[in-house]
Amino acid sequence: MTETNPVISARNLDLVFQTNDGPVQALKDVALDIEKGDFVSFIGPSGCGKTTFLRVIAALEHPTGGTVTVNGMTPDEARRQRAYGYVFQAAGLFPWRTIARNIKLPLEIMGFSRAEQDERVERVLKLVDLDGFGEKYPWQLSGGMQQRASIARALAFDADILLMDEPFGALDEIVRDHLNEQLLALWERTGKTICFVTHSIPEAVYLSTKIVVMSPRPGRITDVIESPLPKERPLDIRDTPEFLEIAHRVREGLRAGHAYDD
Amino acid sequence: MRNTWPVLVVLGAIAALWYLAVAPMNIRGALDQAERAGAVVAPETPKARQEVSVWRLMIDNPDHIAAGYSLDRPRLPTPVQVGEELWKSTVGMALRGRAMSKRSLIYHGWVTLQATLWGFLLGTAVGILGAVAIVHWRVMDMSLMPWAIISQTVPIVALAPMIIVVSAQIGIEGRAIPKAIISAYLCYFPVLVGMVKGLRAPTVSQIDLLKTYNASALQGFLKLRVPASLPYLFTSLKVGIAAALVGTIVGELPTGAISGLGARILIGDQFGTPLAIWAALVAAAILAGVLVTLLDLLQKITLKRMGFRQ
Numbered sequence: 001m002t003e004t005n006p007v008i009s010a011r012n013l014d015l016v017f018q019t020n021d022g023p024v025q026a027l028k029d030v031a032l033d034i035e036k037g038d039f040v041s042f043i044g045p046s047g048c049g050k051t052t053f054l055r056v057i058a059a060l061e062h063p064t065g066g067t068v069t070v071n072g073m074t075p076d077e078a079r080r081q082r083a084y085g086y087v088f089q090a091a092g093l094f095p096w097r098t099i100a101r102n103i104k105l106p107l108e109i110m111g112f113s114r115a116e117q118d119e120r121v122e123r124v125l126k127l128v129d130l131d132g133f134g135e136k137y138p139w140q141l142s143g144g145m146q147q148r149a150s151i152a153r154a155l156a157f158d159a160d161i162l163l164m165d166e167p168f169g170a171l172d173e174i175v176r177d178h179l180n181e182q183l184l185a186l187w188e189r190t191g192k193t194i195c196f197v198t199h200s201i202p203e204a205v206y207l208s209t210k211i212v213v214m215s216p217r218p219g220r221i222t223d224v225i226e227s228p229l230p231k232e233r234p235l236d237i238r239d240t241p242e243f244l245e246i247a248h249r250v251r252e253g254l255r256a257g258h259a260y261d262d
Numbered sequence: 263m264r265n266t267w268p269v270l271v272v273l274g275a276i277a278a279l280w281y282l283a284v285a286p287m288n289i290r291g292a293l294d295q296a297e298r299a300g301a302v303v304a305p306e307t308p309k310a311r312q313e314v315s316v317w318r319l320m321i322d323n324p325d326h327i328a329a330g331y332s333l334d335r336p337r338l339p340t341p342v343q344v345g346e347e348l349w350k351s352t353v354g355m356a357l358r359g360r361a362m363s364k365r366s367l368i369y370h371g372w373v374t375l376q377a378t379l380w381g382f383l384l385g386t387a388v389g390i391l392g393a394v395a396i397v398h399w400r401v402m403d404m405s406l407m408p409w410a411i412i413s414q415t416v417p418i419v420a421l422a423p424m425i426i427v428v429s430a431q432i433g434i435e436g437r438a439i440p441k442a443i444i445s446a447y448l449c450y451f452p453v454l455v456g457m458v459k460g461l462r463a464p465t466v467s468q469i470d471l472l473k474t475y476n477a478s479a480l481q482g483f484l485k486l487r488v489p490a491s492l493p494y495l496f497t498s499l500k501v502g503i504a505a506a507l508v509g510t511i512v513g514e515l516p517t518g519a520i521s522g523l524g525a526r527i528l529i530g531d532q533f534g535t536p537l538a539i540w541a542a543l544v545a546a547a548i549l550a551g552v553l554v555t556l557l558d559l560l561q562k563i564t565l566k567r568m569g570f571r572q
Contacts, residue, residue, distance in 0.1 A: 090467055
């Protein structure tokens with residue numbers, strides 16, 4: 001690759017799943033560049049391939065056609081270089097580990113020293129506002145706190161890319177607003193590149209510098225919107241005309257994909 | 263203690279049923295005894311009585327029903343008789359300093375317990391290793407699992423004598439090893455099934471998470487599959503140890519065994535001492551209860567220390 005500028009770059013990406021009901025085209029001809037420091041949201045109805053695309057970046061799925069590079073490498077190589085942290089829809093904390101030991105899990109696997117592990121746990125717990133909760137077990141924490149712990153876990157090994165698959169999907173609106181605000185602050189502070197899958201238009205518009213609208217059957221990109229909103233975003237930015245205008249365009253994009261016609 | 267009442271009610275119901283059953287079960291014995299003592303019973307001879315149902319006998323000889331509750335060799339002893347026999351052959355023997363005599367159930371229980379624990383260890387080891395193989399290699403799932411299931415359809419009472427004969431043939435002396443093998447044969451299966459389920463308990467996203475860390479198969483096994491399987495392991499260990507005890511007792515039944523609770527049951531049958539049979543049966547049940555309770559305690563302590571929500 002001569003062009004190493006984009007952190008993530010996809011070209012003519014195809015992915016066909018072989019199922020019992022025949023082949024399913026999960027991704028078709030997807031092309032996208034994500035620059036360093038971008039906050040990219042993927043939005044679209046179920047089956048539009050947004051999660052699949054994230055999993056392709058993470059090398060959890062392998063494309064059947066086209067190319068995708070992460071930091072100029074294949075996703076498999078990038079994974080070996082610990083290029084990304086992945087946050088799943090369910091917090092997925094191990095119930096037999098305390099919060100601190102959950103965050104240590106990737107560090108143990110990657111062979112960090114004990115002292116380094118402790119130091120990093122402390123640092124990322126602060127980053128997600130969970131200092132003092134290290135010795136608690138997951139079931140002792142609320143859903144929002146558990147999801148924050150799982151973000152801390154993804155941050156612990158200093159990956160530059162954060163892949164988040166509907167991380168706040170199961171949380172209520174108020175907690176979600178709060179976490180969105182915190183996530184923006186965290187992104188601001190760390191300068192990470194974030195790919196964020198969501199169902200929610202306001203969430204996508206509020207968080208992103210770039211919104212990727214997708215539609216199903218076959219999963220494809222229908223619109224890519226560069227957000228003109230400033231980096232500094234208080235929650236009430238959601239009542240400004242600019243915000244509503246972007247939200248409108250996202251909605252139009254979703255409708256253009258005929259997603260809800262059938 | 264809100265739970266005390268239901269427990270007591272069930273216990274009371276069992277005792278009541280038991281006492282009720284004693285009357286018809288022992289009426290013939292009671293009439294035989296009364297006849298020998300010179301009482302007039304109807305019909306008059308044991309042979310004639312064979313032709314009549316126990317219900318008829320009870321209706322015709324109501325005065326003799328009570329005697330059925332205190333026979334020396336009852337067909338069905340009362341709970342109190344069993345309790346007395348059990349006490350005599352355990353605590354009674356121990357008080358006289360003969361806890362390890364051949365007539366003491368403590369001795370026989372100890373013999374059975376040893377074989378049970380060996381069988382339990384062997385069965386658990388086989389079960390866990392089998393489960394690991396099945397979870398990690400698809401071929402093992404297809405080749406090993408059917409045999410594991412088939413193995414449990416063969417009646418153990420048919421298999422036990424064969425194991426004993428074969429082990430004698432190949433020069434293994436005594437009963438200890440074949441007994442442990444029979445015991446393990448029953449014990450490994452619940453452990454195998456439970457551990458297969460337990461090792462497969464991790465969710466897809468937990469497995470994917472480890473993939474994103476580029477974790478090795480061994481790391482995934484030790485950090486995810488093993489801890490996730492522990493609640494399942496303990497549950498199957500509890501079933502397994504009870505099965506191991508049953509296996510041991512079955513292994514003690516074939517002719518020739520002279521020690522162990524199973525041998526006690528068989529000898530009691532041969533010598534017509536039902537009280538000894540029942541005492542041995544109850545001793546086996548108590549032993550099983552103690553073993554399962556100990557494992558339950560171990561489970562509670564371990565899972566609590568691991569942070570699992572109780």
